[in-house]
Amino acid sequence: MERNNIPIKIRLGKIRLDSPVIPASGVFGYGDELKSLIDYNKIGAIVTKTLTIKEKKGNPQPRIWELENGLLNSIGLQNIGIERFVEKKFPVIKKLKKPIIVSIGGDTEEEILLCLQYISKRIPYGLAGIELNLSCPNIGKNNLISENAKDTYNIVKQARKITSQFLIAKLSPNAGDVGEIGRAAQQAGADALCAFNTFKGLSFDWEKQKVLLGGVSGNAIFPLSSRLVYQLYQNVSIPIIGVGGIHSGITGLLMILCGAYIIGIGTSLMLNPQIPDEIIEEIKKYIKEKNIKKWEEIVGFINDKKRENKLLSDI
Amino acid sequence: MERNNIPIKIRLGKIRLDSPVIPASGVFGYGDELKSLIDYNKIGAIVTKTLTIKEKKGNPQPRIWELENGLLNSIGLQNIGIERFVEKKFPVIKKLKKPIIVSIGGDTEEEILLCLQYISKRIPYGLAGIELNLSCPNIGKNNLISENAKDTYNIVKQARKITSQFLIAKLSPNAGDVGEIGRAAQQAGADALCAFNTFKGLSFDWEKQKVLLGGVSGNAIFPLSSRLVYQLYQNVSIPIIGVGGIHSGITGLLMILCGAYIIGIGTSLMLNPQIPDEIIEEIKKYIKEKNIKKWEEIVGFINDKKRENKLLSDI
Amino acid sequence: MNPLEHKISEIKEKKIYKKNFCLLAIKNNFHYTALPGQFIHVKTEDVFLRRPFSIAKYSDKNLSVLFQIKGKGTFSLSRKNPGEKIDIIGPVGNSFPYEKFKGDIVIAAGGIGISPMIFLASVLIKNKKKFSFFYGARNKDLLLDIFLPSGKYPAVVSTDDGSKGEKGKITDKIKDYIKTGKIDAIFASGPYFMLKTISEIAQNANIPCYVSMENRMFCGTGVCQGCVIETAEGFKKVCTEGPIFDAKQIKWKETTYL
Amino acid sequence: MNPLEHKISEIKEKKIYKKNFCLLAIKNNFHYTALPGQFIHVKTEDVFLRRPFSIAKYSDKNLSVLFQIKGKGTFSLSRKNPGEKIDIIGPVGNSFPYEKFKGDIVIAAGGIGISPMIFLASVLIKNKKKFSFFYGARNKDLLLDIFLPSGKYPAVVSTDDGSKGEKGKITDKIKDYIKTGKIDAIFASGPYFMLKTISEIAQNANIPCYVSMENRMFCGTGVCQGCVIETAEGFKKVCTEGPIFDAKQIKWKETTYL
Numbered sequence A, B: 001m002e003r004n005n006i007p008i009k010i011r012l013g014k015i016r017l018d019s020p021v022i023p024a025s026g027v028f029g030y031g032d033e034l035k036s037l038i039d040y041n042k043i044g045a046i047v048t049k050t051l052t053i054k055e056k057k058g059n060p061q062p063r064i065w066e067l068e069n070g071l072l073n074s075i076g077l078q079n080i081g082i083e084r085f086v087e088k089k090f091p092v093i094k095k096l097k098k099p100i101i102v103s104i105g106g107d108t109e110e111e112i113l114l115c116l117q118y119i120s121k122r123i124p125y126g127l128a129g130i131e132l133n134l135s136c137p138n139i140g141k142n143n144l145i146s147e148n149a150k151d152t153y154n155i156v157k158q159a160r161k162i163t164s165q166f167l168i169a170k171l172s173p174n175a176g177d178v179g180e181i182g183r184a185a186q187q188a189g190a191d192a193l194c195a196f197n198t199f200k201g202l203s204f205d206w207e208k209q210k211v212l213l214g215g216v217s218g219n220a221i222f223p224l225s226s227r228l229v230y231q232l233y234q235n236v237s238i239p240i241i242g243v244g245g246i247h248s249g250i251t252g253l254l255m256i257l258c259g260a261y262i263i264g265i266g267t268s269l270m271l272n273p274q275i276p277d278e279i280i281e282e283i284k285k286y287i288k289e290k291n292i293k294k295w296e297e298i299v300g301f302i303n304d305k306k307r308e309n310k311l312l313s314d315i
Numbered sequence C, D: 001m002n003p004l005e006h007k008i009s010e011i012k013e014k015k016i017y018k019k020n021f022c023l024l025a026i027k028n029n030f031h032y033t034a035l036p037g038q039f040i041h042v043k044t045e046d047v048f049l050r051r052p053f054s055i056a057k058y059s060d061k062n063l064s065v066l067f068q069i070k071g072k073g074t075f076s077l078s079r080k081n082p083g084e085k086i087d088i089i090g091p092v093g094n095s096f097p098y099e100k101f102k103g104d105i106v107i108a109a110g111g112i113g114i115s116p117m118i119f120l121a122s123v124l125i126k127n128k129k130k131f132s133f134f135y136g137a138r139n140k141d142l143l144l145d146i147f148l149p150s151g152k153y154p155a156v157v158s159t160d161d162g163s164k165g166e167k168g169k170i171t172d173k174i175k176d177y178i179k180t181g182k183i184d185a186i187f188a189s190g191p192y193f194m195l196k197t198i199s200e201i202a203q204n205a206n207i208p209c210y211v212s213m214e215n216r217m218f219c220g221t222g223v224c225q226g227c228v229i230e231t232a233e234g235f236k237k238v239c240t241e242g243p244i245f246d247a248k249q250i251k252w253k254e255t256t257y258l
């Protein structure tokens, strides 16, 4: 089973993963589209685009905007809806025999929970994880659910009652204190955290004189997201899926050393489909150099959990 | 006096500025060091390095770390202390006949206020502004003062009592809701906001196997900082000094269109000392094209204050 | 559709035309065959995202892209030289449905839009299909008529300013032409508003019309939903549900997508 | 110190030595004169920050930098060609205080550390100062002895492995040499631990010693406090309070700053 040759066991809940590298939600379709492009032996799981209770049309154009060293997107969660996914897509990706993480979301807390109920009924077991995309508007408040600790706690708590499958809370990096949000999700019963979704960003179409609001991903955010993972790791004991700007072997490894138990690749997966392999090679080198015997040793290797008080930006 | 040729009046409080472009604190020394390098006619004011009540030694090496498209720094506020500044430096920069903004800070609220008291006594009037660097640790809390609305309110309120000079609150971009922080500072009596300081970031010295924590500045953060200025502008009515990743004529102009009344240049000023001029040229072109008559028209030109509810990242 | 492939291929040849156009012939190391209308998604320096380019020429040995130097990405690509490698994903997308049509086909190309039509015409020739090639540009500096495939078929070349070929819009030439006889289908590639006009002409004349659409792309592989355009059946992805669309299906707008 | 200047200057000449070293001669359009030990802060592509390089040669017409190709920045700089412009800030920093010393001076250079010493030696020659030049490197591939200025002065060249010149550490040669006579001062430039050793040697022999220090730099103009090193008088900026320091003042460490 050690197809990636990492001589170390990596588990998400009870499921053994072939690789600590997984796709991030939204850049991998519903799981089988990139079969010919990406070496599935090099990824630990399939992660679906976020699915919602009803099909979503998504945002108008433009949805994609190139930045100097990153990407601004505002897809608006276009997806086929959970029902069609369960009926048409799930049977197909099941055959790929990879652990499956289904990402679910919605415009409101209620929608997310309805979606969770639906999938829990239709696929009551066997998923590697259900990821709650908590980067959705906090109705009536001027932020996203995972920018508020109480709201995060509440929705995860309710979600926990609905499913006993492996539950991942995907967080926004735009919270004031991601550690607090992470602790809330953990206390409410999340099995793991996915950190992070995109950073709020802006660009401008000078030709059309139009403001573009969306989420920033890719290389530019790595120094920020890795810092937040570093910070989150000091606050929680459940595994973290580190996501945000990973774009090379070295940045993948560094995210793990900061505290990510596994890592997700979004933007860079499309720019370089070979990236899972490059990261695995880097990790293998490091494991050998440091003579590491257990995956947990490498996770957070450079992160002194005790340094918490010094974590403030010193400008 | 229109030495920059922008045919429009720009004022900070009661002071007329020659240019809407100013340096950001920390990259301009105490004000006169770069006289031969930077065209003072092209900048609106002098902005000092943050000064503290006592001289500060700053952080150990390394303090500077190059990123792919930005800079990570942890200078640790090394400075000569407010007293030596007032005695040795202030008389020198006064002779330059530019508006002067003095940045003050400290490790605690108390230190900042002591510093403010000191400067208010020694230089009771005539400054273009006193900038409170609120990106300092929030003692006993796990964040910076300007990451918390109440703490921001309290310190600005107290500062307001101490001085009647033009008071600028410099905010951290790492707050969950910068709009809320901005409103707090405004309500407490701030005359303007400086938005923003650096983003919390991380890098790693592979050779020395050492984690580097610090603040990220430069190009990489522009899509994020401009978004936050856009958001802040919808929440306050006092002027915003937009800072963060501006590195070209176009990004300077865009920051103003997002809602900055004037703009500050940090990192890029050292990489390209001609940047104030490049920005001014871009602004002049735009003013002409759009036939703009008053500076206020261009500020926030593309920002629909009413769009507040749609401001959430839609991923 | 064939499975997508990711390849690092060698550039075999480079030519610059009229200063602003570049042809790169790349070693064809794809396992599967490409179809006319498909594109490749190309990585280059100095820009963050890949860039999509239609396949302009195709053989077992090489495949070529022909592009206009427009911004940073195309500029950096145009600086690459034979012997260097480039990183491509492809062939992506659907293709012109020429097999569906027995009779006369009109190929309509505008400016750099000729690129996929070179490949298409060569396939039509190989398949002994009847077609006529209409090619227009704003002026002679933007006209790449040297790329009209050799072979026997009617060709009309025009420029808006008459600096080369006939004077006038190529869409007007097509409008006149289709009055003269029975046309089975129009296949078009070019600027948005040219495609929109051709679409109207075709619809008025009741002729099936297929157009090659463009949009900003991130993944270029159908997974990100970034490149969708509005159609009668809702949003469709240009990269994998296109780039070739039935012109009737497209909700044409007053402003371009790009 | 002279006022700093920001210039866009033309590259007049480029030479590559031993594959990994590059000499760039740049048109000297500075208004003020540079002194030996000063550096310029250079912008280049593919990297974010400027890069500091000592002035290796200096005349009214040109100034040259001589550097080792180490990472992305020096690589990109080494690809520039005569005729291209580069963006420089300078001359920055203080200089070797050679005027203070009447008698014999020892110049000690290690590896690419020879760069500022070329300029320094030429100034000493012009000023008719007595000096001897000690130059060492790990092996002959890292030895740039062709840059020893012509003129009459004692020169000792060594490599650690003996592949060229005398065998052994240049610091040992210096240690032996200073026993033989009265030396007024040692000026040194090279790797951190070489400077540290020389500093110890000088201190034991009670000879004034000045060293050219390096550190990571952002502004390179003394305003950011990024490049400080620890000295007896607290943190000092390498860029403008250095790069030349009295070796006694430096708090030498077990690990390098870089």
Ligand SMILES: Cc1cc2nc3c(=O)[nH]c(=O)nc-3n(C[C@H](O)[C@H](O)[C@H](O)COP(=O)(O)OP(=O)(O)OC[C@H]3O[C@@H](n4cnc5c(N)ncnc54)[C@H](O)[C@@H]3O)c2cc1C
Pocket: A066, C039, C047, C049, C050, C051, C052, C053, C054, C055, C056, C065, C066, C067, C068, C069, C070, C071, C072, C073, C074, C075, C112, C115, C116, C213, C214, C215, C216, C217, C238, C243, C258
């Ligand atoms: C399916 C398809 C096939 C294409 N085939 C060709 C071809 O054969 N020859 C050719 O010259 N051009 C072709 N284009 C257009 C080509 O992709 C753009 O000209 C190119 O991406 C511009 O990149 P740039 O960096 O030079 O320009 P910039 O304007 O600097 O690019 C900025 C951003 O906008 C995007 N962009 C700009 N214009 C376009 C466009 N027209 N289409 C898609 N994205 C765009 C870029 O990809 C980039 O993300 C095709 C586009 C598509 C979608």
Ligand SMILES: Cc1cc2nc3c(=O)[nH]c(=O)nc-3n(C[C@H](O)[C@H](O)[C@H](O)COP(=O)(O)OP(=O)(O)OC[C@H]3O[C@@H](n4cnc5c(N)ncnc54)[C@H](O)[C@@H]3O)c2cc1C
Pocket: B066, D039, D047, D049, D050, D051, D052, D053, D054, D055, D065, D066, D067, D068, D069, D070, D071, D072, D073, D074, D075, D112, D115, D116, D213, D214, D215, D216, D217, D238, D243, D258
């Ligand atoms: C005052 C001064 C004078 C110098 N003079 C010369 C010279 O004449 N010839 C020469 O070959 N080198 C000289 N150096 C060192 C030179 O600046 C570095 O080799 C160069 O910055 C490396 O850049 P890079 O992108 O190739 O390497 P990378 O290692 O990729 O650079 C990464 C980062 O580290 C910094 N860095 C790495 N090494 C050094 C270093 N030794 N000093 C300062 N910053 C460093 C870079 O500037 C950059 O910010 C001098 C340094 C200083 C401070």
Ligand SMILES: Cc1cc2nc3c(=O)[nH]c(=O)nc-3n(C[C@H](O)[C@H](O)[C@H](O)COP(=O)(O)O)c2cc1C
Pocket: A024, A025, A026, A027, A049, A050, A071, A073, A075, A077, A103, A133, A170, A196, A197, A198, A216, A217, A218, A219, A221, A243, A244, A245, A246, A264, A265, A266, A267, A268, B315, C218, C224, C226
């Ligand atoms: C085009 C695009 C679509 C995305 N869609 C989703 C989504 O549906 N659900 C989700 O949780 N995250 C989504 N994301 C966020 C990514 O999963 C990831 O968290 C983010 O892009 C940061 O990682 P990266 O820098 O590696 O891309 C999307 C990102 C991009 C670029």
Ligand SMILES: Cc1cc2nc3c(=O)[nH]c(=O)nc-3n(C[C@H](O)[C@H](O)[C@H](O)COP(=O)(O)O)c2cc1C
Pocket: A315, B024, B025, B026, B027, B049, B050, B071, B073, B075, B077, B103, B133, B170, B196, B197, B198, B216, B217, B218, B219, B221, B243, B244, B245, B246, B264, B265, B266, B267, B268, D218, D224, D226
């Ligand atoms: C080296 C360095 C030192 C800084 N020192 C200070 C400081 O003393 N006080 C302060 O308020 N901000 C300081 N800053 C933050 C800048 O003023 C500015 O807010 C930030 O760098 C973002 O702008 P930029 O991207 O244009 O650099 C410093 C930034 C840098 C890079």
Ligand code: FES
Pocket: C216, C217, C218, C219, C220, C221, C222, C223, C224, C225, C226, C227, C228, C237, C238, C239, C240
């Ligand atoms: S570009 Fe991603 S779906 Fe088309």
Ligand code: FES
Pocket: D216, D217, D218, D219, D220, D221, D222, D223, D224, D225, D226, D227, D228, D237, D238, D239, D240
């Ligand atoms: S590099 Fe900024 S003070 Fe030296």
